[in-house]
Amino acid sequence: MKRFLNQIWIVIGAFVAAIVVSWVIYMPNGDERGVWRAQTGGTIITLTPFTAKMYSETSVSCLHQLSFPAHLKLVEMAEGATVSVIDSQLHLNVDGSLDPMILERIDALPDNCSAANPDATPRDVFDSMWTAMDEHYAFFDLHGVDWDARRALAPAMGDTMTDSALLALLSDTLQGLDDGHVQIGAPIGYVSPAQDPDWLVDTLNRDALTQIARDTLGTDLTPVDLTGIEYVLLPDGVGYVLIRHMGLDTPFGTTSETAMALAFSQVADVMTDANSMIIDLRYNPGGSDSVSFGVASHFIDAPLDVFTKTTRDGSENGSGQSAPFTAVLQPFDATPLTQPVIVLTSQLTGSAAEILIMTMRELAQVITMGQPTSGGLSDILGFKLANGWDLGLSHQTYRAMDGQSFEGVGIPPDIPFAITAAPLLAGEDPLLRAAFVRARSAN
Template sequence: MRLLRQIWITLAVLVGAVAASWVVYKPDATQRGTWQSDTGAYLLHLTAFTATLYSETRQTCLQQIRFPAHLKLVEWAEGATITAEGDRLDLSVDGAFEPLTFTRINALPAACGPADPETATPRAVFDTMWDAMDAHYAFFDLYGVDWDARRDLAPAPDATMTDAALLDLLMTALDGLDDGHIRIGTPFGVRSPRVWPDWARASPVFDRGALTQIARRTVGADLTLVEQTAIEYTLLANGVGYVLIPVMDINTPFGAQSGPAMALAFEEVATAMADARALILDIRYNPGGSDTIAFGIASHFTDTALPVFTKTSRLGDGQSTPFTAALAPFDDTALDMDVVILTSELTGSAAEIFALAMRELPQVTVMGTPTSGAMSDILDIKLPNGWDLGLSNQTYRAMDGSVFEGVGIPPDVMVPVDVDALLAGEDATLRAAFDRLR
């Protein structure tokens, strides 16, 4: 009974502390109200007690997420901050380089509300998906898809369909857009029109986990796992270091930002590799994660700040003002030995951003095959039945102006995937990297 009483007293104190601090950290008068994103995809409605983000299309305004408007707790837990001045509001989110920018509007449209799977018709779901892609997707021309013609696939207004049939219809409409950042999220899984490369379909055992295990066996040495991350590393007797980066993710401590947290975590690797004569960074099977985490790792390879790429977002028929991403050094003791980065068509998203930044450094050579070519941040849109649509609305450009969306970042040294070797449990690409560094 005494323990139970102590627990209730502790909970009461915590609730009281949060309630008291809410007065300080609730949205102030400059922040409260309704805001529309410059991309036209989102509405943000702030009151003294709640923050609600809506995704908006020509036909719908659907609740994406709602959370208590205790701005300090949101910052600590999710790394999100809100600043407002006049009719402009910036929403900065952990993992993104630049903030989402909003402009104040008079009021929240009356149609805005939560998705309702019980009343959503297949036609409403299709139309919302088509409208969102039509307004925001950046690469129809790249893939040669006539999106206007796909409107003819819309079901009749009174049509009824099973969830499976509706999902198949949406995927038929998206066919030909070989983009891993287009995805439909449902309660029974995620579908994408992305087509895996031929070599990865050569065997049912060629998933990311199995391929990564082949790489581990080929290294032939025990790998050390970096705490709170999936990164593994070893320094071989010949002075060559191997670092496996399976995903751009970290178990971020409460109240910390993921990018700086990864930079601190990777210091363990940098210290272990300080005397290495060469280094292999393996991101071939890395599907991505957070761009700022990628920069946290890359910050150990430069001792000066330098711009590494630009990015723009689609705004109607044009593009937003370019944002330049600069790589800042972790400290003044950069790893400046020869570095080989291994890539493949399964290198995606934030892992590609890592390669895009690192290829600007003089000590880096990229080996393997081109990356997947899906670099845009994902714009998320809620569909009327509660499903989620993700799409690419941003264009990344290397500092020389090159765009690698759809075609992938090309390696400096092309090493085709040896399927026969992989089937035999041997990683020929990794062997080629070791041979090069010998």
């Protein structure tokens, strides 16, 4: 027994020693350590040999968002996040976002940076929300909202409110911004000013709508492990690919784009024999832009510029934007899928699913069919509110290569097709049937 215990302690000691050695190797180097502020504002990061911390900053607050060990290799393998210093700027690449966050070194963490206070006054919470939106939200004009006027809804200094009443007040303040990326998360609930399509009655949730599509298809679909993808190649040569979300259970040590590209190989291998394809994104709420790129990589054989994006920079007049970042889609291999593709869309198609559509629209063999998408393309910039609640907002403008922006209005389909509740409630899917008619005519 004593010998066995000694062996256990030897193993534990070796493991601890390995962690210590690897930490020394992979801790932030001298150039990376320090305090960094995002060029476009809103975020501060501190890096020491042992810890990394992130703060959300506005002109009235600086609140701690998260902390994690500064073992950069472990962070890269677990979360797909990397840092590097280029021309004296810190570049933070986060898996799921296509462009890096660029940060400038500052002398020290601002004195007002602190943890959120659960007992913060309603006025402090309102001010932290209003200011974050005022300095970073990019689409007030698009939605016709006079944000300055919403300042009048602020509670008076010294007012007290229940959490429910405060959340309702913040929700009322955001009304008119039909944007699913504007959201507040609190222990008592979640609110967003986004509006559902008028045809989306209570019983027609995304799961029910997806099942109607499956039933209309009338045959079993093969799921792709770790993804929201299901597919089938029908005997008449039409391939059907249902993508329920742009998420992925990314294996440890890989990035989501690479993992999705590999996962979609299962679909691509089967669809090589298809005469035409239907990709159904109608009820896809989004997820990761990188996952979208993993799918799209199977349809090209050379790098392709697919869109640009800029970030609002937090300036007082709201006119400042970062330099455009051009997103370049890389091919998975030299044997892409080249068949005619019909992509189905609806007002429930959002976020990273819209990024997939914007990307696929650059391909000659692709047409879209259905409704305009939801119009929520921006990444989400997160903030802590004074009491610790979470705020998300849209701060980036995506533009197609021809300069068009679809934020707030949605990506229009090449072939419009109205979606109404009545046939769906009867278990019918007219759009899917029409898509198959068109796909078979392309054979």
